[in-house]
Amino acid sequence: MSINLLKKSILIYKPIFVWNILVSSLTSYFFVIKGFNGPDVYSWALFIKLIGWVFSVGLYVMFYKSTSYFFKNQGISFTRIMVNFVLYDLALFGGILLILFLCQSFT
Amino acid sequence: MCAKGYLSKNISYLPQDNFIPDQINLSAAIDIFCKKNRDQLMQIKFVSDNLDAKFYNLSGGEARYLECLLMIYSDHEYVLLDEPFSQLSPLWVEDLKTHINHAKIAKGFIITDHYYRSILDVSDRIVLLHNRCNYTINNEDDLILHGYLPGYTA
Structure with a gap:
């Protein structure tokens, strides 16, 4: 994971990051409702997260044509951007979950 | 590589x-x-x-x-x-x-x-890609000769 690439990605692909934050927040909310004790909600949350990723890829493809040479001229490939996207999203999702669980334990 | x-x-x-x-x-x-x-x-x-x-x-x-x-x-x-x-x-x-x-x-x-005129001004070596072939170009007349510009009569 590169911080430099993260900055560039946020600048160029802001809508994708906003979308991922929304999906991660919703998924985390489902986790917090019943946590790991409710397999139905738990499965539903994971399903939403996977569908969210599919939409992220769709959004990325929409931007790809107009931005591909911008990244290629910096020696950054499509695969590297996608891998970084997933890693950033997992880190973000983990962060949101952690914060929610910590907040829940205070109540 | x-x-x-x-x-x-x-x-x-x-x-x-x-x-x-x-x-x-x-x-x-x-x-x-x-x-x-x-x-x-x-x-x-x-x-x-x-x-x-x-x-x-x-x-x-x-x-x-x-x-x-x-x-x-x-x-x-x-x-x-x-x-x-x-x-x-x-x-x-x-x-x-x-x-x-x-x-x-x-x-x-x-x-x-x-x-092509701008290309002629800045290039050290010019290659015309035309009719599935490469032609070395030295001046504007070569472009006419190889059929890229009008004016060639056999």
Whole structure:
């Protein structure tokens, strides 16, 4: 994971990051409702997260044509951007979950 | 050796369409592509006047001109320019030719364009791709001879 690439990605692909934050927040909310004790909600949350990723890829493809040479001229490939996207999203999702669980334990 | 040229980070490529995202300003683009040659770019008045301008605020010709300059003065050793003289006013075409002639001392350029007079002015070696063949071109008459320009009679 590169911080430099993260900055560039946020600048160029802001809508994708906003979308991922929304999906991660919703998924985390489902986790917090019943946590790991409710397999139905738990499965539903994971399903939403996977569908969210599919939409992220769709959004990325929409931007790809107009931005591909911008990244290629910096020696950054499509695969590297996608891998970084997933890693950033997992880190973000983990962060949101952690914060929610910590907040829940205070109540 | 890289399977894809751009992964070597040694090649800059100017595509036919605009490639710098609209939400980036010129100063940020210079920081990304021209760290080593920033000073040379800053000497160009149009560049220094528009450092804070985002690409969506520029006209198509202005954006094209700046993208050409960014690639010409990029940090990479080789530059591929695909139709750099299209969409530009004659003054800017002349200006670009000056910059290419200045920068080609230090780096390699491959330029493709239908504006053959501009190509003739800046090139050390010219190859015409025509009728599935390569022809070495030395002057405008060769373009007529190989059927790229009208006027040849057998």
